[in-house]
Every structure is written in structure tokens, then in C-alpha cells.
Amino acid sequence: QSALTQPASVSGSPGQSITISCTGTSSDVGGYNFVSWYQHNPGKAPKLMMYDVANRPSGVSNRFSGSKSGNTASLTISGLQAEDEADYYCSSYTSSSTVVFGGGTKLTVL
Amino acid sequence: EVQLLESGGGLVQSGGSLRLSCATSGFTFTNYAMSWVRQAPGKGLEWVSGITGNGLTTYYPDSVKGRFTISRDNSKNTLYLQVNSLRAEDTATYYCANGVRFLDYWGQGAQVTVSS
Numbered sequence: 001q002s003a004l005t006q007p008a009s010v011s012g013s014p015g016q017s018i019t020i021s022c023t024g025t026s027s028d029v030g031g032y033n034f035v036s037w038y039q040h041n042p043g044k045a046p047k048l049m050m051y052d053v054a055n056r057p058s059g060v061s062n063r064f065s066g067s068k069s070g071n072t073a074s075l076t077i078s079g080l081q082a083e084d085e086a087d088y089y090c091s092s093y094t095s096s097s098t099v100v101f102g103g104g105t106k107l108t109v110l
Numbered sequence: 111e112v113q114l115l116e117s118g119g120g121l122v123q124s125g126g127s128l129r130l131s132c133a134t135s136g137f138t139f140t141n142y143a144m145s146w147v148r149q150a151p152g153k154g155l156e157w158v159s160g161i162t163g164n165g166l167t168t169y170y171p172d173s174v175k176g177r178f179t180i181s182r183d184n185s186k187n188t189l190y191l192q193v194n195s196l197r198a199e200d201t202a203t204y205y206c207a208n209g210v211r212f213l214d215y216w217g218q219g220a221q222v223t224v225s226s
Contacts, residue, residue, distance in 0.1 A: 001171055003154070036212035038155070045205065045219065046147075046155065051212035089155050093211050098171050099145070104154040 004029065004090055004102035011108040017078040020105045022090030023071055028100055030071035034093035037066060037075045039086045040104075046089070050075060077107075085109045112136035112215045114206050119220030126196050130220055132189040132206030139187040140164070143210040146180060146191045148202035149219075156202075159191060160210040169210070196224045 005023040012018040022029065022037075029035055037050040048057050050066040053073060065076045073092070077084055090102040118130040130146070145160045159180035160169040168180050179192040189206050201224045207213035 034211050038213070040155070045216035046207075046213070047216075048212060048214055057214070091155075091157070091212075097169050099157040099160065099210060100171075101147075101155045101157060 001028075001094060001096060001098060001100050004092060004100055006088075006090060006102035006105045008103070009106045009108065011110055012080045013110045014080055014082065016080050017076060018080060018107065019074050019076045020088055020090075020107070022073040022075070022092075022102050024073075024092055024100070025071055027095040028092040029068065029073050031095055032093050033068065035066070035068060035073040036091050037064075038089045038091070039084075040089060041086045049088075080109055082109050112208070114208065114215060114217035116204065116206055116217045116220035119204065119222045121223045121225060122196055124196060124198060124224055124226045126224075127192070127194045128196065128222060130191040130193070130204055130206075130222070132191075132217055134187045134189065134206075134208075137208065137215075139182075140184040142208050144180075144182060144189045145207045145210050145213060146178075146189075147205045147207055147213065147216075148200075148222075149205070150199070150202040153202075158204075161189070193222070196222075198224050198226055200224050 038046040040046040053068045054066040113135045161180045181190045203219040205219045208215040
């Protein structure tokens, strides 16, 4: 099972919007609406930011939104804030009843 | 408050074995599937196992199948990961997490270092 493909890094200025893409195959991202996104700061536990493509857990800012088209899912952060700077990972349930993560994207707030 | 606390990590020689534990509280453990996820130094997250709430079904990626065994004791609200035939590439921080399809809550992680 190959890792999902994410850009290594993205950046934006405070107040701007950014989008992180996550590309898989029809056996994972494209086959199920079971894509989730995690925010990870070094030394801390990862935090669930989005599940089942576009559902926000309680307590996650509505500045975060998710979508999917075909084999590519996306996480958009609007009104970028300094506290959003972190690593972001997508993951998907797969046809093998396993879970696969993306390689991670480092978000820098300029 | 949901809490997950990993233990059992440490320094182990190549070829050795280790059992990680994850003590949980704050939710009805038996109602939830659970997972283990690891992060090697400088690398991304890698899901390494999952188990259903009743413990009857387990899931592994091909990369660890045959060496890793996930289990749970619902009477103790505790999740386990047995890791055998350890290799240098198993050096990582190992996290337990609530769920499989999506991972709701995570522990702080247990460090495993494999020395040659």
C-alpha cells in the first residue's frame, strides 16, 4: 500500500487561505468517503482536524474545511493564523481494510 | 476527559522483542476500535495496526504483517502491541489512538529505539 501524495510544504500569510492536496487511488481516497486530516506539532500528539472528508470534530475552527474530487482530497484553511503552523497529514481507509497516511505537509505561516 | 497513555518503550537490540501498552480512560473502551501509529525520526505518520472493539478482528499493513500483533484487554481498558524481530527501521515514536477509520484521540507516544 503506497502512501498518499501530499505536497511537502505550503505557506501563506496571516489572513490568507491555503489548500493542501492529498492524492491517492480508487482503492483508497477515490473509493471511500473516509478521508481524515491531522494536525501535528513536533513533540505533541496529533490532532484530528477533519473526518469523513468534510466533517469537523467538535472544537475545530470552522476556518478548516475539507473536500474530495475523484482520487484527490483537499484541506483548506481560511483566515490563516500563526497558530495553524504545523505538519498536516491526510489519511484514508483502503480496500484492504487498512489505513494509509500521506507523507505530510509542512505549513508555514509567513 | 479522554486519556491514552503509552508505556513499554525503550532501547532494544536488533532482533529483539517489545510489548507496548496503552492505558485508556474517559470513554467506553469496548465500544471503540483502536489503532497504533508510528513516526520514525524525520518521517511521516505510518499506521501499523488496528483492532475491533471486541478484539476479534485485527488489521495490519503488509509492511509489518507477521511481526506485529495488536491485542486488547477490555477488562483493563488497555491496548497492546507486540513487536517481534525488531529492525533498525522500527525505531520510532509509537502512538495509540482511538478509532481506525479516523483517529479521534491520540496518546503522547512511546519511544522505541532499536540498536544494532
